[in-house]
Amino acid sequence: MSKFSTSLILILLGVLFFALTVLNNQFLSPVRLDLTENQVYSLSTGSKEIVSNIDEPINLYFFFSDKSSKGMTSLRNYANRVESMLQEYSKVADGKINLRIVDPEPFSEAEDQADEFGLTAASIGAMGDSIYLGLAATNSLDDQEVISFFDPQKEKFLEYEISKLIHKLSQPQSVKVTLVSDLPLAGGQNPMTGQFDPAWTFYIQLQQLYQVEQIPNAADALPEDTDVLMLVHPKSLNESLLYAVDQYVMRGGKLIVFVDANNESDPMAMMAGMGAATENHSNLPRLFEAWGLQFNDSQVLLDAELGLDIRTADGGVARHFGFVGIQSQQLDRDDVTTASLEIINGASFGTFSKSQGSKLRWTPLMRSSANSDLMDVASYATLRDPNALAREFNQQNQQRVLAARLHGNATSAYTQANAETDSKFVTSTDQLNVIVVGDTDLLADRFWVQQANFFGETVYTPFANNGDFVTNAVENLGGSNALISIRSRGTFARPFNTVDALKVEAERKFREQEQLLQQQLDETEQQLAQLQSQQGEGAGLVMLPEQQQAIDEFVEKRIEIRKALREVRHQLDKDIESLGNWLKFLNIAVAPILLMLILMLLARLLRTKSKGDEGFEQ
Known part of the structure; x- marks a missing residue:
């Protein structure tokens, strides 16, 4: 009777398992439960x-x-x-x-x-x-x-x-990019040289990927079919155009703004001389203040760590603290516009900050290093010598935001509709989509791309990722708001935090011994080098046995220390490998054994219960 009951229970469990599997495949396959952390x-x-x-x-x-x-x-x-x-x-x-x-x-x-x-x-x-x-x-x-x-x-x-x-x-239709700027982005006659300059490379790249229309700062309105709006060095925008930009953003439009504390790539400003250079800044204070953002256009960033090496007038090389190469460590690795970039070069960056009491949501995309300083534009424009800039540098141990993504809620910079427009006035938005960059020089070819003539064709060779950043930003904002909200997610391969902690502990355990041995080795090699140099100086003399014995002892000691050092490093790797083997053993052997023991215990409990039922019946 006991054997029959056990067999019946096992058969019933098998039938139940099969039935649940069929039900799951037929009716519950669309149902999924995601228990991963991210x-x-x-x-x-x-x-x-x-x-x-x-x-x-x-x-x-x-x-x-x-x-x-x-x-x-x-x-x-x-x-x-x-x-x-x-x-x-x-x-x-x-x-x-x-x-x-x-x-x-x-x-x-x-x-x-x-x-x-x-x-x-x-x-x-x-x-x-x-x-x-x-x-x-x-x-x-x-x-x-x-x-x-x-x-x-x-x-x-x-x-x-x-x-x-x-x-x-x-949505296969092409993205329409409206570019507002008075800079000669599409090329034209250079007022300084009288020669025809080609279009800026970033502008050519945008034309290859999107529909691009450039309008001047004096324009009265924006094209109605604008998908992405880009403002480059917006100096003295027409009031009607500024209102149009405000309402475009309030209605959910996507905006990229390149402002500057001191534009160094404007040929008109350079032709006007050094005095005009001190006034060659751009800003959107009315819009920025309404959003809770501030742009410092009166001071230029100096960065001793990220400064670029340039050729000086005397033919030498010096680091220019105002010409900045933003490295991957200063770029946001979780935003699609900057995650895969390695370096972005620019000059005389202005810096961003939130207004006091601001509720603005932002994601800094580019930062300076902590080894940075700010210098007023007038002083910066008069100091052309990189070494002079270095002498004026005063480290403030502070990272500064050079570019950011703005998102969330924002209010209009205006309180009522423009009298010249018939469109409905929008006072606020909860879908702000704006990227702000504190430099316009990074768009100029000289900071990121070299041009060469190859059998009659112009070949562009980038040495920085400036153009990639612009393309990424337009591509990202050219998508829907839903696409912009996705950006990066977590990874399914979670890090072994416990293993990493144990590795750190194992390294710490042997690090002091390794450093002590390394110090002894350095001292021994230094003493041996001194004895060998003395032997070289007295090559014409007979070497005393004591000197030769000392050299032999130092050589032997060096060999022993190197052997001990190798053993310490080997032991470190061995401990880490042993840790890994134990983890593999626990996962591969111990866990299945525990599962088998639990199943055996359940089977024993079932048999005990069936015997008890049989005795009760008798």
Whole structure:
């Protein structure tokens, strides 16, 4: 009876497990529970909004070399992560996204299709096979977008890149960029040389990607079809145009502003002389104050750490504290506009700060180093010698904001509608989308790109990421508000914080001993060098046995110290490796054993209960 009861219970458990599995697959497959810390397997509100705006079906082709990547555990895990995210998009789209998983095996039609889409074939397979890990997408109009290769290093932007691709296909019309500036961005005759200057390189790049229209500061209104508005060195804007900019932003328009404390790339200002240079600044105080922002256009940033080396008048090289190269450490690594950039060069930056009592939400994109100072524009304009600037430098140990993203709530700089406009006056917005940059010189070619003639064609070779920043900013703001809100997410590969802490403790344990041995080694080598130099000076004399013995002892001691030093470093690596082995043992062996013990205990409890029921019946 006992055996029969146990067998029956096991059969019932098997049937129950099978039934629950079928029910889950049939009815609960759309239900998902994301317990990760950063919700990396779930779509953000912005992505769901983009998907909900799809009008015509979109086809997604996820190419991953499944068979060719056998044994590449890390890459396969990331491919599973990407596929899971794509499946989430497909489920949320409710039939408007058709997802197809493709394994482009070597010499197959699928591989030819991947090549036709322009996906990247990475030669990282064990046998030299090409590995594909990319996404191609098409819409009903045969428009095509691709992500050539999903780089695991850019995982935190995975959702942003996929959402951006879907957004482009669901709204394929070109972005219209309106550029307001009196600078000769499109090229023209240089008043100083009389020669024709070409268009600035960043302007050429924008024209290649978007519809670009430039209007002067004296214009009365903005084009109605403006998607992204860019103000470059907005000096003395027409009052009507300033009102139009204000209302454009209040209605949810996207704005990029390049202001400057001292523009050094304006040919008209340079021709007017040094006195005019002190007045060659730009600002939008009326709008900035209404938003809760302040721009210091009366002082120029000096940075001893980020200063660029320039050629001086005497042919030498000196560091110019006013010419700044912003490194990756000073760029926001979590914002898509600056995350992948390495250096941005500029000159005479102005700095931003929040107004007193400001409730403005902002994200600093560029900062100075802590080794910085501020100098008034008039003094800076008269000091052309980099060494003179260095002598006037006074470190204040403070980082300053040089560019920022503004978002959230903002009020209009006006209290009523302009009498010349018939449009409805908007007093505030909760969708402020503005990027402000405290320099205009970073747009000039001399700070980031070199031009050369190659068989009659102009070749541009960038040495900084200034143009990439402008393109990233326009591309980001050219998307929807939902796309802008996504930006970066968390990573699915969480760091081993406990392991890292133990590694630090292990390093600390041996660091003092290592430093002591290194100090003894340095002293021994120094004494040995002195004895050997004395031997060299007295080469013509017979060396005393005591001197030779001392040298031999020092050589032997040096060998022993080096051996002990190697042993200390080896022991450090060994301890870290031992820690890793213990963790592997706990995960691979101990956890399954504990699970088996728990199951055995449950089985024993079931048998005991069945025996008790049998005895009760008897």
